[in-house]
Amino acid sequence: MEQLLEVKNLEVNFTTYGGEVKAVRDVSFHINKSEILAIVGESGSGKSVTVQTIMGLLPKNVTKIKNGAIYYKGQNLLKLKKSQLRKLKGSKISMIFQDPMTSLNPTMKIGSQIAEGLRIHHNISKQDAKAQATNMIKLVGIPNPEQRYDQYPHEFSGGMRQRAMIAIALACKPELLIADEPTTALDVTIQAQVLKLMVDLKEKTDTAIILITHDLGVVAETAERVAVMYAGVIVETGTVDEIFRNPKHPYTWGLMESIPDFNSKKKERLIPIEGSPPDLFAPPKGCPFAPRCKYAMEICASEMPGDYEISTSHHAKCWLNDEQSPSADEILSLGRTLYE
Numbered sequence: 649m650e651q652l653l654e655v656k657n658l659e660v661n662f663t664t665y666g667g668e669v670k671a672v673r674d675v676s677f678h679i680n681k682s683e684i685l686a687i688v689g690e691s692g693s694g695k696s697v698t699v700q701t702i703m704g705l706l707p708k709n710v711t712k713i714k715n716g717a718i719y720y721k722g723q724n725l726l727k728l729k730k731s732q733l734r735k736l737k738g739s740k741i742s743m744i745f746q747d748p749m750t751s752l753n754p755t756m757k758i759g760s761q762i763a764e765g766l767r768i769h770h771n772i773s774k775q776d777a778k779a780q781a782t783n784m785i786k787l788v789g790i791p792n793p794e795q796r797y798d799q800y801p802h803e804f805s806g807g808m809r810q811r812a813m814i815a816i817a818l819a820c821k822p823e824l825l826i827a828d829e830p831t832t833a834l835d836v837t838i839q840a841q842v843l844k845l846m847v848d849l850k851e852k853t854d855t856a857i858i859l860i861t862h863d864l865g866v867v868a869e870t871a872e873r874v875a876v877m878y879a880g881v882i883v884e885t886g887t888v889d890e891i892f893r894n895p896k897h898p899y900t901w902g903l904m905e906s907i908p909d910f911n912s913k914k915k916e917r918l919i920p921i922e923g924s925p926p927d928l929f930a931p932p933k934g935c936p937f938a939p940r941c942k943y944a945m946e947i948c949a950s951e952m953p954g955d956y957e958i959s960t961s962h963h964a965k966c967w968l969n970d971e972q973s974p975s976a977d978e979i980l981s982l983g984r985t986l987y988e
């Protein structure tokens with residue numbers, strides 16, 4: 649498969665009055681052409697900061713990119729001039745956000761907002777841009793596209809606004825779409841429609857999608873590969889099948905236990921992950937999940953686990969995968985954890 653984007657050893661800090669927040673720590677992953685990769689994790693895990701770094705959206709005055717590279721077709725985005733990055737954004741790489749109301753321009757007609765990108769990046773006539781924008785409105789499933797072209801965002805429902813955002817993002821046929829929690833603000837039925845729309849469009853246009861979400865249900869329905877993020881670190885990556893059927897990191901186990909199983913006939917309690925994420929001003933020296941992990945061993949507190957290869961597509965950063973480690977069951981049978 650042809651690789652489209654590769655993030656390598658990315659480290660991003662924020663300068664605050666309280667010190668430096670280490671928001672993204674040695675993050676590496678890639679996405680192939682026309683693939684859907686989900687980055688999953690709880691709030692503050694660094695997933696949005698990672699994609700905002702790709703898009704060059706972080707405020708320069710407080711952001712320090714300490715290390716790493718972001719290769720798009722072999723070109724390091726972190727080394728591009730502002731004007732070169734601007735050219736790529738919108739034409740080759742697009743982004744949709746959680747709340748369409750804050751991303752759409754309330755004073756501009758929806759159709760004009762879609763046509764604007766087409767005119768800037770494709771240098772086409774007003775008439776052609778209008779025709780293509782109307783077609784995009786139709787493609788994302790908004791009825792009466794000619795009439796909707798001339799309406800303003802406040803005349804659209806939440807779901808329709810999100811569809812309009814997708815139309816804007818896809819109008820220039822980008823090779824990569826970054827969708828940051830695109831359905832969180834929508835109700836469940838609309839959420840399912842918007843996700844199906846994204847998958848259908850990916851099939852039709854071959855666009856690769858990085859989907860940021862905290863919802864494993866969305867991941868299972870939509871993605872092909874998954875990266876699980878915790879405290880600024882990618883702790884596990886694999887295909888959807890590998891992550892759902894054979895997860896190899898206790899944080900991923902915790903995420904799985906905290907989602908309802910609608911096929912189960914028994915009444916089952918959902919098990920929350922106890923505790924809270926570490927302080928990213930001074931992250932733990934060892935495994936970031938150690939203070940919440942019931943399998944934590946001495947080494948977990950002092951040394952960051954390496955990236956263990958489970959299969960060529962499946963990796964996990966957890967000492968339990970070391971051949972010298974006792975099994976999870978053996979640790980539990982001791983009846984105590986390191987952090988009791």
Ligand code: SF4
Pocket residue numbers: 897898899935936937938939941942943944945948953965966967968
């Ligand atoms: Fe738990 Fe240790 Fe694995 Fe971290 S490395 S998840 S603390 S067992």
